[in-house]
Amino acid sequence: MATSVRHDIVILGGGLAGLTLAMQLRAQHPELDIVVLERREHPLPVAAHKVGESTVEIAAHYFAHTLGLREHLEKDHIRKFGFRFFFSEGRNDLGDVTELGVSQVLPTPSYQLDRGILENFLGEEALRRGIDFRDGANVKAFDIGHGDDEHTVRYTDAQGATHHLSCRWLLDASGRTAFIRRKLDLTRDNGHHANAVWFRINDRLEIDGWCDDTVWKSRCTPPERWRSTNHLCGPGYWLWLIPLSSGAHSVGIVADAQMHPIETMRDFDKAMEWMKIHQPVVYREIDKRRDKLLDFAFFRHFSYGCSRMYSADRWALTGEAGAFLDPFYSPGSDFIAISNTYICMLVDLDLRGEPLAPYARIYERLFMSFYENTLQMYRHQYPLFGDAEVLPIKVIWDYAYYWGVLCQLVFQKRLGDTALIASLAPELEVAKVLNEDMQAFFRRWHGVSRGRNPKAMLDQRELAWFSEMNRTLHDVLDDGALMARLRDNVELLRSLAATIVERAAAHEPTLLDGASHLVTPAAERTDLFAEVA
Numbered sequence: 343m344a345t346s347v348r349h350d351i352v353i354l355g356g357g358l359a360g361l362t363l364a365m366q367l368r369a370q371h372p373e374l375d376i377v378v379l380e381r382r383e384h385p386l387p388v389a390a391h392k393v394g395e396s397t398v399e400i401a402a403h404y405f406a407h408t409l410g411l412r413e414h415l416e417k418d419h420i421r422k423f424g425f426r427f428f429f430s431e432g433r434n435d436l437g438d439v440t441e442l443g444v445s446q447v448l449p450t451p452s453y454q455l456d457r458g459i460l461e462n463f464l465g466e467e468a469l470r471r472g473i474d475f476r477d478g479a480n481v482k483a484f485d486i487g488h489g490d491d492e493h494t495v496r497y498t499d500a501q502g503a504t505h506h507l508s509c510r511w512l513l514d515a516s517g518r519t520a521f522i523r524r525k526l527d528l529t530r531d532n533g534h535h536a537n538a539v540w541f542r543i544n545d546r547l548e549i550d551g552w553c554d555d556t557v558w559k560s561r562c563t564p565p566e567r568w569r570s571t572n573h574l575c576g577p578g579y580w581l582w583l584i585p586l587s588s589g590a591h592s593v594g595i596v597a598d599a600q601m602h603p604i605e606t607m608r609d610f611d612k613a614m615e616w617m618k619i620h621q622p623v624v625y626r627e628i629d630k631r632r633d634k635l636l637d638f639a640f641f642r643h644f645s646y647g648c649s650r651m652y653s654a655d656r657w658a659l660t661g662e663a664g665a666f667l668d669p670f671y672s673p674g675s676d677f678i679a680i681s682n683t684y685i686c687m688l689v690d691l692d693l694r695g696e697p698l699a700p701y702a703r704i705y706e707r708l709f710m711s712f713y714e715n716t717l718q719m720y721r722h723q724y725p726l727f728g729d730a731e732v733l734p735i736k737v738i739w740d741y742a743y744y745w746g747v748l749c750q751l752v753f754q755k756r757l758g759d760t761a762l763i764a765s766l767a768p769e770l771e772v773a774k775v776l777n778e779d780m781q782a783f784f785r786r787w788h789g790v791s792r793g794r795n796p797k798a799m800l801d802q803r804e805l806a807w808f809s810e811m812n813r814t815l816h817d818v819l820d821d822g823a824l825m826a827r828l829r830d831n832v833e834l835l836r837s838l839a840a841t842i843v844e845r846a847a848a849h850e851p852t853l854l855d856g857a858s859h860l861v862t863p864a865a866e867r868t869d870l871f872a873e874v875a
Contacts, residue, residue, distance in 0.1 A: 349375045352509040356380025359661025360515030361464040363682040364473045379479040389590035390542045390636040391458035396571045400752050401675030402452040420454040423569035429730035429795050431576030437555035440730040442800045449813040456586040511656045514663040530647035534721040537604040539640040540594030547591040577728035598724035610638045651706045654699035658685045668720040687758045718781045726788035730795040736784045745811045746831035769832045790850045837867035
């Protein structure tokens with residue numbers, strides 16, 4: 343048997359989660375001996391490697407600022423033109439339906455990523471930064487140590503040779519292989535049951551050219567809707583269009599498992615027949631490019647919870663090896679950033695000789711609270727996704743909640759500031775309950791909505807407070823200023839909830855039943871939609 347070689351940290355999985363974790367750890371503790379084991383051999387294929395190409399503000403901030411990758415993002419990927427939604431179920435012309443989006447890019451950047459290009463770069467950059475990155479490494483077995491016992495890993499390399507490692511920290515970033523989660527039976531049903539299929543077309547899908555209406559074309563500056571994460575929505579599903587810097591385009595369908603069974607779309611031909619019925623405008627464009635299909639894949643029941651993320655025995659999970667929500671709003675990389683940060687905090691505590699158990703529990707509770715609060719945006723919500731009255735307002739609420747609470751803690755580097763979080767517990771609890779109540783309200787509203795879908799663009803840039811929330815994300819705040827901002831944001835959420843309920847109830851008075859507690863006197867709040875009334 344080969345001699346076991348000891349390392350400080352072994353990371354199982356060298357994809358996005360594992361490589362970024364290694365780089366963050368290396369930046370904070372250059373003395374650490376870090377090994378990353380990745381099953382796939384590099385270089386990876388571009389355009390058809392992994393799904394998960396769209397980022398939002400937390401992930402973009404993490405990649406660009408925490409890891410120092412902004413130059414790579416700007417040079418080798420696409421600056422995103424925000425999220426964009428079309429309520430185009432069964433329709434042939436995007437110019438004749440309601441569109442939700444921004445007419446100009448919001449100030450805080452986000453990106454469309456080609457995962458092959460990014461992960462190839464991360465592998466090279468990890469080596470440049472002194473990380474022992476081993477591709478073509480197939481993990482065969484591992485044992486988790488307890489107390490001060492070390493963990494052990496056995497793997498084979500690309501040439502078939504067997505290697506034995508021991509380590510103080512064992513960190514699982516193996517994606518859906520989920521070595522530790524499966525071994526310890528940590529997977530939990532989170533009550534959100536949906537499926538996804540996706541494929542890549544080796545051509546640009548220029549959505550801006552799909553409509554001949556000159557007024558429609560002129561609504562965006564520059565006229566480059568194709569750079570958005572475009573959502574084409576219908577009851578129980580949404581279809582994404584995401585451009586890749588390689589020139590290809592990613593296409594995916596995410597659907598409620600009962601409303602649109604996976605059997606109706608689980609291969610390319612079936613997915614095309616499904617699109618021909620539900621999104622004929624997309625079907626038409628892809629049908630011209632059938633010969634440019636690069637790949638096709640699907641996930642059944644992609645969303646799941648996890649009962650443990652961090653352990654005082656010095657193991658931890660990140661990315662899809664832990665818990666996964668939903669691709670809507672692209673939170674996957676956000677939660678990689680959050681979990682990686684908590685893991686780095688635990689490693690730092692260990693290096694200082696401090697006890698891990700209380701912090702592992704605290705950080706796990708915080709992570710899971712962020713996870714559960716975000717899950718509220720998805721669970722039981724898919725039936726309303728085709729509702730052009732309700733979904734645009736829900737999207738604005740969801741953004742405000744995300745930018746106003748979670749983004750503040752991440753951008754201000756306070757994820758582990760337990761004293762500040764404890765002092766804000768009343769405000770955070772109010773925000774949590776408001777979000778739960780509003781997600782329930784959106785479902786009730788959909789139940790009585792007339793689903794009006796006029797030819798119009800709902801431009802989020804016209805909401806000055808909305809743009810301002812985005813613009814100020816990179817402000818640097820001291821504790822007092824951050825506490826004041828979070829409290830102001832909670833008050834904004836109160837006003838937003840009251841405005842939404844009052845406006846919806848003006849058309850459907852029965853909506854006040856069970857929601858009257860959300861309405862505050864007009865003198866105590868601002869009508870946050872008055873400027874676009």
